[in-house]
Amino acid sequence: MSRLDRTRTSAHQLRPFFSSQNLLNRADGSAQFDFGESSVMCSVVGPSEVKLRDEKLDKATIEVVVRPLVGLPGIKDKAREQAIRETLEPLVLSGLHPRTGIQIVVQTMKDDGCILATAFNATILALLDAGIPLKSILGAVTCIVDNNSNEILLDPTTEELANAKSTHTFVFDNKSSITSKEEQQESVDVATLYSDSTGLFSEEEYFECAQICYKAVQAVHGFIRTAVQKKLEKEYQQIHS
Amino acid sequence: MASITTEQESELLIVLPGDQLPESGLMEDSSAAHRLTLGPGLAPMDDDSITAVKAGILKHNAVGNRWWVESNQRRYVAAQGESIIGVVTGKTAEHYKVDIGASQPALLGVLAFEGATKRNKPNHNIGDSLYCRVSMANKDMEAELECMNPTTGKADGFGELKGGFIIKVSLGLARRLLDPKNLVLRLLGQHIPFEMAVGTNGKVWVNSASAQHTILLCNGIRNSEYLNAAECVAMVKSLVEKM
Numbered sequence: 001m002s003r004l005d006r007t008r009t010s011a012h013q014l015r016p017f018f019s020s021q022n023l024l025n026r027a028d029g030s031a032q033f034d035f036g037e038s039s040v041m042c043s044v045v046g047p048s049e050v051k052l053r054d055e056k057l058d059k060a061t062i063e064v065v066v067r068p069l070v071g072l073p074g075i076k077d078k079a080r081e082q083a084i085r086e087t088l089e090p091l092v093l094s095g096l097h098p099r100t101g102i103q104i105v106v107q108t109m110k111d112d113g114c115i116l117a118t119a120f121n122a123t124i125l126a127l128l129d130a131g132i133p134l135k136s137i138l139g140a141v142t143c144i145v146d147n148n149s150n151e152i153l154l155d156p157t158t159e160e161l162a163n164a165k166s167t168h169t170f171v172f173d174n175k176s177s178i179t180s181k182e183e184q185q186e187s188v189d190v191a192t193l194y195s196d197s198t199g200l201f202s203e204e205e206y207f208e209c210a211q212i213c214y215k216a217v218q219a220v221h222g223f224i225r226t227a228v229q230k231k232l233e234k235e236y237q238q239i240h241s
Numbered sequence: 242m243a244s245i246t247t248e249q250e251s252e253l254l255i256v257l258p259g260d261q262l263p264e265s266g267l268m269e270d271s272s273a274a275h276r277l278t279l280g281p282g283l284a285p286m287d288d289d290s291i292t293a294v295k296a297g298i299l300k301h302n303a304v305g306n307r308w309w310v311e312s313n314q315r316r317y318v319a320a321q322g323e324s325i326i327g328v329v330t331g332k333t334a335e336h337y338k339v340d341i342g343a344s345q346p347a348l349l350g351v352l353a354f355e356g357a358t359k360r361n362k363p364n365h366n367i368g369d370s371l372y373c374r375v376s377m378a379n380k381d382m383e384a385e386l387e388c389m390n391p392t393t394g395k396a397d398g399f400g401e402l403k404g405g406f407i408i409k410v411s412l413g414l415a416r417r418l419l420d421p422k423n424l425v426l427r428l429l430g431q432h433i434p435f436e437m438a439v440g441t442n443g444k445v446w447v448n449s450a451s452a453q454h455t456i457l458l459c460n461g462i463r464n465s466e467y468l469n470a471a472e473c474v475a476m477v478k479s480l481v482e483k484m
Contacts, residue, residue: 046316135258
């Protein structure tokens with residue numbers, strides 16, 4: 001079956017990734033992450049001073065601000081802020097920087113679907129760039145169940161999202177990897193950090209989506225590793241040449 | 242579980258948060274003393290594994306079986322014993338408040354200078370830049386500074402930085418500038434005589450005979466971060482020619 005997105009031939013194909021780190025001059029860390037024509041920029045400031053009202057005595061306060069493509073932030077953006085913050089809070093070793101604040105600003109640059117997944121990936125790259133201590137890294141992918149064919153399509157574009165019966169976004173950490181077929185379901189459960197689904201779907205469909213996204217996220221993790229490696233090699237070329 | 246595999250083609254062993262260190266590799270060359278020292282970027286986790294918490298290059302020193310992750314960031318987190326550059330932002334009867342680029346201003350005792358007594362002590366004003374040493378750093382407290390060597394009580398180069406210009410660079414670049422063999426500093430020094438102080442908090446103080454030279458030096462240092470040796474030579478050459 002052919003996809004609405006003509007650039008891709010198979011249902012489980014992701015759009016090309018692109019990323020860039022250390023783009024902003026004044027932030028402590030920043031990154032851009034693209035899934036094809038969807039692009040999100042993220043900046044991280046911290047650990048820095050925090051308002052007395054938000055100060056936590058034993059750990060850092062994480063603040064997430066999501067800026068939409070145009071206009072003022074609405075309810076959708078507030079929901080994304082909460083999703084990102086609550087996923088990151090257990091991941092960041094905030095106990096190492098008590099009474100400080102870590103501010104994360106997420107700005108959509110181009111929207112062609114899967115903004116939440118793109119935002120998660122941009123955020124983790126920006127946190128790595130800022131040198132914030134983390135328990136592990138994460139990777140996010142969105143998939144849909146198509147209304148006509150009932151097929152699961154990975155990384156849908158806006159056009160494909162309009163035809164979705166249900167949409168699922170999954171975030172997985174990099175601590176567990178695929179072992180055998182039987183153990184796979186278990187490792188999906190262990191690795192899931194966040195899952196967001198809208199629309200009508202059956203239990204089977206949901207778990208199938210989770211499995212497919214989990215496999216796809218391995219490519220995202222690999223990409224993040226390569227991106228970080230490239231940056232470090234550039235920084236250390238003077239010493240190692 | 243994702244664990245680190247040594248890649249043959251790349252000599253840099255790069256780790257990301259969540260990568261576990263193989264236990265066998267950690268202890269192999271410490272048969273005499275079963276001790277393990279973990280530096281920045283590594284932490285023991287709840288499941289007794291040793292995991293990287295920062296993205297960077299895994300380094301090892303056989304002396305004392307030390308392991309750490311060499312990473313780069315822009316925000317400074319105070320650590321005891323480091324030499325840093327700060328700017329005085331406030332003054333009380335007992336302390337100067339010094340901005341060192343960390344999450345909180347650091348405290349510098351008014352008597353923490355060479356030969357300072359209650360009657361005779363140096364007077365610094367708001368806005369002065371100081372080269373000092375972190376005498377105490379704790380995550381729960383404000384860092385404390387001193388402007389002298391604690392063993393000898395001598396100034397040892399610490400104190401006010403008069404004149405010159407301060408630029409902010411990444412912490413990784415600041416550490417590389419401290420290397421006596423640093424390429425860009427040697428290249429710049431061949432053309433322009435200058436003096437500098439590098440703070441491990443990423444602040445670099447540069448002073449030379451004229452403001453024009455100082456600006457050129459600052460640009461050269463900033464530009465060098467992502468260049469290789471040949472590009473550094475070309476960059477310094479073009480900067481000097483344009484002057």
